[in-house]
Amino acid sequence: MANLLVYVNTLMKPYYKYIVFAFFVIVFILVSKYAYEQYYVRPKKVEKVKNVANASSILPIMAVYFFHVEWCPHCVSAKPEWDAFQEQYHNTELNGYLIQCHDIDCTDDNGEEVIQVNPKTNENTDISPTPIRISELIKKFKVDSYPTIKLTKDDLMVDFEAKVTKDNLTQFVNSV
Known part of the structure; x- marks a missing residue:
């Protein structure tokens, strides 16, 4: 057995530098391939456009x-102001965004489902709403x-921190 190792060593000795070089080249190629696949070739989610003819007129959603809740006196006084704001601005365009107003009554939170529109969807027609619990x-x-x-706009969520009036809500929506 020792003779075999000596024989292999004498045969490989002139090619030792080439073998080490080839080994490092193979390791470098494998590391490069791994890095390329991890950082540059990630699968990207591609959304299908349903309304191609009007793709230029599709607005992002705000x-x-x-x-x-029904039992809160502040909510009762704010509700008419919200309704007036919602009547004027719901599904209208403002500053390049489609405004969608969602009135969520949290009084009986018994697990019933409400409808929420995905704010990341850039389509304002044929939106399939997602059921979600209150x-x-x-x-x-x-x-x-x-x-x-x-208020949600793009990936931003902003709290309204003023008295609920139609004018304050209008100013809030215009300023964000």
């Missing part, structure tokens, strides 16, 4: 959420008091 919305938007108004 969603305004009004969380309220308690999940309360957790998602971190609602801890009533009335609460939240």
Whole structure:
């Protein structure tokens, strides 16, 4: 056995530098391939455009959420102002965004489902809403008091921190 190792060693000795070089080249190629696949060739989610003819007129969505309960006196006084704002601005274009108003009654949070529009979807027609429970919305938007108004625009969530009036809501939507 020792003779075999000596024989292999004498045969490989002149090629030792080439073998080490080839080994490092192979390791470098494998590391490069791994890095390329991890950082440059990640699978990208491609959304299908349903309305290609009107693709240039599709607006991003700005969603305004009004969380309220029936037993709260502040909510009762804020509700008419919200309704006036919602009547004027729901599904209208403002500053290049489609405004969508969501009135969420949290009084009987017994697990019933409400409809929420995905704010990341850039389509304003044929939107398939996602059912979600009220308690999940309360957790998602971190609602801890009533009335609460939240605005989502792009990936930004903004709290409304003023008295609920139609003028204040209009100013809030215009300023974000």
